[in-house]
Amino acid sequence: MTAVDDRPATPAEAPRRRPNPLLALLRNSWRQLTSMRTALVLLFLLAIAAIPGSVLPQRGVNPEDVRDFYTANPDLAPVLDRIGAFEAFSSVWFSAIYLLLFTSLIGCITPRLRDHVRALRARPPAVPKRLERLPQHAVVPAPEGGAAAVAETLRRRRWRVAVHGDEVSAEKGYLKETGNLIFHSSMVLVLVGVALGSWYGWHGNRLLVAGADQVFCNTRQQYAEARLGPRVGDNLPRFCMQLDEFDARFLETGQPAFYNAKVTVDEDGGAPRAEEFSVNSPLRLDGANVYLLGHGYAPVIRYTDRFGRSQTSAVPFLSTGDIGLTSEGLAAFPDANVDPETGERNPDLQMAFDGLYLPTAPQDPPFDRSEYPTERNPLLGLIAYRGNLGLDGGIPGSVYQLDQRQVRNGRLTEIGARELRTGESWTLDDGTTVEFLGTRPFITLSVRHDPGMTLLLVSSIGLVLGLMGSLFVRRRRVFVRLLPTAPGDPDGGSPTGGSSLVEVAGLPRTEHPGFAAEFAQLVAAIGGRSGDAGTDPDAPARAREGAE
Amino acid sequence: MSALSDQLVSIATLVYLLAMISHAVEYALGNSRARAVAAPSRELVGAAVGAVSTGAVDGPAVEGGAAGGRGSAGDQAAGSLAVGRTLAGGSVAAGDTLAADRTSGGAVVNTSPPGRAERTARRAELGGRIAVGLTAVAAALHLAALVTRGLAADRMPWGNMYEFVLTVSFIGVAAWLTVLVKWPFLRRLGLFLTLVMVLLVATAELVLYTPIVPLVPALNSYWFVVHVSTIVFASGLFLLGVVPAAAYLMRAGYENGKRSFPYTLAKRLPAAAGLERLTFVLHAFSFPIFTFAVIAGAIWAEAAWGRPWGWDPKETWAFISWVVYAGYLHARATPSVRRNTATWLAILGFLTVLMNLFGVNIFFEGLHSYGGL
Ligand code: HEM
Numbered sequence: 001m002t003a004v005d006d007r008p009a010t011p012a013e014a015p016r017r018r019p020n021p022l023l024a025l026l027r028n029s030w031r032q033l034t035s036m037r038t039a040l041v042l043l044f045l046l047a048i049a050a051i052p053g054s055v056l057p058q059r060g061v062n063p064e065d066v067r068d069f070y071t072a073n074p075d076l077a078p079v080l081d082r083i084g085a086f087e088a089f090s091s092v093w094f095s096a097i098y099l100l101l102f103t104s105l106i107g108c109i110t111p112r113l114r115d116h117v118r119a120l121r122a123r124p125p126a127v128p129k130r131l132e133r134l135p136q137h138a139v140v141p142a143p144e145g146g147a148a149a150v151a152e153t154l155r156r157r158r159w160r161v162a163v164h165g166d167e168v169s170a171e172k173g174y175l176k177e178t179g180n181l182i183f184h185s186s187m188v189l190v191l192v193g194v195a196l197g198s199w200y201g202w203h204g205n206r207l208l209v210a211g212a213d214q215v216f217c218n219t220r221q222q223y224a225e226a227r228l229g230p231r232v233g234d235n236l237p238r239f240c241m242q243l244d245e246f247d248a249r250f251l252e253t254g255q256p257a258f259y260n261a262k263v264t265v266d267e268d269g270g271a272p273r274a275e276e277f278s279v280n281s282p283l284r285l286d287g288a289n290v291y292l293l294g295h296g297y298a299p300v301i302r303y304t305d306r307f308g309r310s311q312t313s314a315v316p317f318l319s320t321g322d323i324g325l326t327s328e329g330l331a332a333f334p335d336a337n338v339d340p341e342t343g344e345r346n347p348d349l350q351m352a353f354d355g356l357y358l359p360t361a362p363q364d365p366p367f368d369r370s371e372y373p374t375e376r377n378p379l380l381g382l383i384a385y386r387g388n389l390g391l392d393g394g395i396p397g398s399v400y401q402l403d404q405r406q407v408r409n410g411r412l413t414e415i416g417a418r419e420l421r422t423g424e425s426w427t428l429d430d431g432t433t434v435e436f437l438g439t440r441p442f443i444t445l446s447v448r449h450d451p452g453m454t455l456l457l458v459s460s461i462g463l464v465l466g467l468m469g470s471l472f473v474r475r476r477r478v479f480v481r482l483l484p485t486a487p488g489d490p491d492g493g494s495p496t497g498g499s500s501l502v503e504v505a506g507l508p509r510t511e512h513p514g515f516a517a518e519f520a521q522l523v524a525a526i527g528g529r530s531g532d533a534g535t536d537p538d539a540p541a542r543a544r545e546g547a548e
Numbered sequence: 549m550s551a552l553s554d555q556l557v558s559i560a561t562l563v564y565l566l567a568m569i570s571h572a573v574e575y576a577l578g579n580s581r582a583r584a585v586a587a588p589s590r591e592l593v594g595a596a597v598g599a600v601s602t603g604a605v606d607g608p609a610v611e612g613g614a615a616g617g618r619g620s621a622g623d624q625a626a627g628s629l630a631v632g633r634t635l636a637g638g639s640v641a642a643g644d645t646l647a648a649d650r651t652s653g654g655a656v657v658n659t660s661p662p663g664r665a666e667r668t669a670r671r672a673e674l675g676g677r678i679a680v681g682l683t684a685v686a687a688a689l690h691l692a693a694l695v696t697r698g699l700a701a702d703r704m705p706w707g708n709m710y711e712f713v714l715t716v717s718f719i720g721v722a723a724w725l726t727v728l729v730k731w732p733f734l735r736r737l738g739l740f741l742t743l744v745m746v747l748l749v750a751t752a753e754l755v756l757y758t759p760i761v762p763l764v765p766a767l768n769s770y771w772f773v774v775h776v777s778t779i780v781f782a783s784g785l786f787l788l789g790v791v792p793a794a795a796y797l798m799r800a801g802y803e804n805g806k807r808s809f810p811y812t813l814a815k816r817l818p819a820a821a822g823l824e825r826l827t828f829v830l831h832a833f834s835f836p837i838f839t840f841a842v843i844a845g846a847i848w849a850e851a852a853w854g855r856p857w858g859w860d861p862k863e864t865w866a867f868i869s870w871v872v873y874a875g876y877l878h879a880r881a882t883p884s885v886r887r888n889t890a891t892w893l894a895i896l897g898f899l900t901v902l903m904n905l906f907g908v909n910i911f912f913e914g915l916h917s918y919g920g921l
Contacts, residue, residue, distance in 0.1 A: 040875055043871050043874055043878065044875055047868045050868050280852045282851060293853070448854050467836045468836050
């Protein structure tokens with residue numbers, strides 16, 4: 001009824017005279033750790049330990065949510081942070097559980113692997129004395145050819161066969177244990193793959209605006225956000241990339257339907273070449289994959305200062321998250337109004353424009369929300385600021401947001417607001433002008449390298465195949481004994497030995513509900529009047545006749 | 549087409565409800581019959597389950613195999629049908645040990661003189677058959693609703709939570725009907741199954757309903773079909789698996805002499821051992837599919853989001869479900885763990901699947917935010 005666990009418990013050491021208590025303790029702990037029960041408890045703990053990671057915001061998934069959580073729960077958050085709750089899946093407690101589980105796993109599969117290899121090499125065991133005690137049992141007329149014929153029949157059905165004189169034992173379904181071991185070993189390999197990826201892998205995210213002046217080359221500094229594994233050197237694979245064209249299509253509802261980016265890639269040592277990639281089909285370069293995650297608009301804004309010098313900004317505006325792609329951003333000109341003669345910078349005459357871009361502005365005000373993600377009626381709302389942008393203070397400011405502290409302490413003053421359509425310009429109070437020249441698309445990129453990926457893929461395949469073998473294959477044995485011929489027929493086993501019999505017994509070694517049926521067919525094949533064995537659909541019925 | 553689909557869903561819900569009522573009628577009548585007739589036949593099955601060997605010792609073992617798959621009509625009526633060789637595609641054999649009752653097959657055919665009890669029994673039988681018929685009709689309507697929805701949207705109907713729950717529950721009911729063909733004596737579990745169906749489909753309709761919209765670009769991939777179809781299929785089987793699991797727990801309590809409320813419901817259920825085995829077969833069959841589905845999801849996530857696994861809430865809960873089901877299979881293979889405990893793990897596993905279906909979409913925000921709520 002239940003799985004027959006044929007693995008002898010951890011081989012008992014020869015009893016010693018003076019058992020070292022420490023060693024005994026160690027051995028006992030190891031035995032405990034590698035027991036199925038412990039594995040079960042650890043599995044359960046692992047499931048529970050994964051829950052906080054889905055309930056609490058995670059830095060790896062969404063750092064802003066963690067920041068919000070801090071604001072909302074100023075007392076609780078630091079405590080949670082100390083126990084690693086915002087990085088639950090790399091926390092000490094989570095790691096401890098899975099490392100223990102995998103130790104247990106290795107401790108569990110190693111002896112089983114050894115036993116299984118031994119079992120694969122060994123011949124099926126000798127035929128037990130009392131076959132009628134086994135779950136399946138039948139007596140049928142012996143086939144012509146005796147034990148050899150029986151063995152042949154079994155072999156043809158892909159049983160492993162051992163002939164011991166007048167007895168044949170056979171076993172089938174080794175694939176079950178093989179599958180089980182492949183499955184469990186693959187799990188270890190998955191972990192190795194993950195570890196490889198986190199040691200030797202790296203990734204970085206950035207925005208890339210279209211245009212030749214915005215080429216991006218793969219160095220650490222070029223990423224807004226990057227993570228390099230501890231074993232990654234400084235030399236990221238060298239390539240440069242320029243966004244030539246971006247194509248996004250939307251449904252009438254504004255829902256995105258399709259994104260595609262056309263780029264020119266210049267890999268180290270190669271000629272520049274055109275490539276394209278889209279969501280679901282990343283650009284696979286040598287040593288790095290480039291994924292397209294999102295897109296937006298970078299308004300091109302030209303400011304002409306008091307000295308008549310113009311500067312242009314094409315900084316990405318970030319989506320506020322609505323379906324119409326309303327975007328916010330900042331065009332900052334810290335070098336504005338520098339006297340070209342003296343080169344002297346007047347820190348109170350820096351300029352910045354806080355912007356709200358609507359690809360499809362409504363017909364009437366308020367102009368605060370775009371109606372559609374493509375540029376059907378583009379409108380750029382700007383608020384102009386003059387003063388000290390606070391960029392020299394050593395505190396790194398965001399390129400996407402105005403430093404509000406400077407506004408609050410009066411060093412930066414608002415000097416007016418205005419909506420501009422493409423091509424329009426606005427003359428400020430000091431005679432300087434700002435123009436909205438149009439937009440360029442930008443894309444959000446994630447560039448990654450994960451050397452563990454191949455191993456992950458291979459071990460995942462092993463996981464599934466092993467599991468199937470383990471769950472669907474059944475291990476079973478059959479034993480056959482040629483019975484001593486009845487008295488009066490001294491030539492038992494001869495071609496004409498009508499009364500010689502063969503005793504067949506079967507033992508499912510793991511749960512195998514269909515075993516009776518299989519056994520019946522087998523018996524029919526063995527006892528069959530040679531020739532048609534194994535293909536006779538009426539086999540069970542015939543076998544029964546034979547038994548009577 | 550879209551409106552037609554919505555109507556079909558409503559009608560299907562009603563028909564599931566009717567099927568549930570018919571099952572309840574069968575239950576009620578069956579229980580009164582049980583009072584009238586001593587030694588209900590299924591008790592015999594209980595005794596014989598798992599005892600292939602006992603049967604085999606006194607007669608030629610071959611007979612067991614021969615009886616397998618054949619089971620006469622009388623056998624079936626007596627609720628002792630033995631063998632289905634394979635379940636859903638032939639990978640898992642759940643054979644005669646499920647209710648291997650060759651010896652009692654003939655004995656339990658009801659030979660008592662026709663009387664009130666007999667008539668009630670016949671009515672109960674009729675109620676049960678009607679219930680199964682209604683379930684089949686509801687399932688057909690359910691399928692039609694899915695097909696029309698898919699046609700209206702011009703894609704597979706798995707784009708949001710509403711469609712997802714509808715598909716999962718359809719898989720559940722389809723698998724149930726398949727199981728019934730193999731093992732008609734399980735029919736009484738239909739009360740639980742139809743209850744689950746009514747709850748799920750009605751929740752989908754009343755709470756989760758979303759108008760048809762096309763897929764977001766991230767879903768626009770053949771991995772969508774591979775990943776989602778296997779997830780849906782495995783979830784449907786898990787859904788079905790929870791029915792014999794719950795029935796087993798009740799029946800096992802009943803067989804141990806418990807006579808308080810939920811256990812009394814189990815009076816007329818098939819023997820506990822058979823239910824337990826069916827629970828295992830269903831889970832053993834769907835676990836590798838689920839494993840594959842999660843892996844397919846990881847492969848897709850690599851292509852779409854740049855990482856195979858990112859502990860997004862949906863991914864996290866799939867991981868939890870996977871670990872819990874692995875725990876169930878382990879527990880069942882560990883001799884020192886009681887079958888009751890193992891079966892509770894299976895039920896817990898399904899709760900985590902439900903959490904992923906509903907909870908994650910409602911409570912959390914992640915990359916998998918296609919719920920449409
Ligand atoms: C990483 C954690 C583990 C997972 C996810 C896992 C999962 C599984 C699954 C799904 C099965 C079912 C396959 C079957 O029934 O043949 C299984 C079987 C098995 N596992 Fe594990 N396992 C883990 C760790 C372990 C450990 C640590 C041990 C040893 C203590 C172990 C020993 C076994 C054995 C002996 C079986 C075979 C049971 C049988 O033959 O029915 N596993 N495991």
